[in-house]
Amino acid sequence: MSPSSVSHLIANLEKRLGIRLLARSTRSVSLTQAGEAFLARVRPALAEITEAIEGVHELRDRPAGLIRLNASTWGADRLLPIVAGFMAEYPDIRIDLVTEGRLVDIIAEGFDAGLRLGTIAPQDMIALSLGIEEALVVVGAPGYLDARGIPQTPGDLLAHECIRARLPSGIIMAWEFGKGGRVANVDVAGRLILGNTDLAAKAAAASLGLAYVERREAETFLADGRLVQVLADWTPPFEGEALYYPRQRHPSAAFRAFIDYVKAWKAARQVGFTSSPV
Secondary structure: OHHHHHHHHHHHHHHOOOOEEEEEEEEEEOOOOHHHHHHHHHHHHHHHHHHHHHHHHHHOOOEEEEEEEEOOHHHHHHHHHHHHHHHHOOEEEEEEEEOOOOOOOOOOOOOOOOEEEOOOOOOOOOEEEEEEEEEEEEEEHHHHHHOOOOOOOHHHHOOOOEEEOOOOOOEEEEEEEEEOEEEEEOOOOOOEOOOHHHHHHHHHHHHOOOOEHHHHHHHHHHHHHOEEEEEEEHHOEEEOOEEEEOOOOOOHHHHHHHHHHHHHHHHHHHOOOOOOOO
C-alpha cells in the first residue's frame, strides 16, 4: 500500500472518530496523545487478526506471506544467497530486506528478525549464527607505512595516526587484539572519526592513517596493493553474523520455514555443500 493510500485511510478514520490521531508537519509525522491511546487499545486486536491470517495460510499446501528482515549492509550481502535459495524453494513467500547501520528494535519496528555480528546481537533474543567466520584487520597504505613505520605490537599503534569509527550505538569502536591467550585493547588516537565503517578502508587507502576494519571491507584494496595488512598475528578470525529474533509462541509458517532453511543451509555449508539444502 502506498503512503498516500495509508494517509487517506487514516484521514478517513480521524474524520469518523472526530479526533486527530497523527500530528503532521512538513518534516515529520508522529502520534498524538489520542493516537497513542488508540493504538494501545487496538494493537492486541491487530495481533489476533494477523495470527488468524497466518493460521489460514498454514492450511495451504505451502507457506505464504511476508517476512521482514533488518540487516547491516555487509550482513545483507552474506544473507542474500540464503534468501535467493529460500525464495526459489518457497515461491509464495515474499521477503522485505531492509539494510541500515543502526541497531534497531526489531519488535518495535515490525521486523521478524535482524542480522548483526553475534557479539552485538541483543542478548534477550534467540540468536542463530550463520557459521561464517569473519576477521578484523589493521591495514594501511604502503606510502603511509613507509613514512611512519610498520607496527609490530598493538602498543605500537599509539605512535600512529589511526582512523576511528563510530558504531551505530554512538560509541567509538574499540581496537581489540588477541594472541596466544593474551588480550590487548588499545585506545588509539587519530584526527579522523567516521560514522560509517565502510569508509575506513577507503580512508586508509588514501593514506589518512591505519584502519581497523572487517577483512571483507578491505579485500579489494589488499588484492590490488593499495592496502597492506599489519599485526596479522594479533587479529584471529571470530564468529560473524547471527540471525536474531524474539521467542514467539506462534511464529508464522513462513518464518518457521525460513529459520529451518537457514539451519539447513548452515549444516550443508559445514559439511562442504553450497547448493540449496532443501
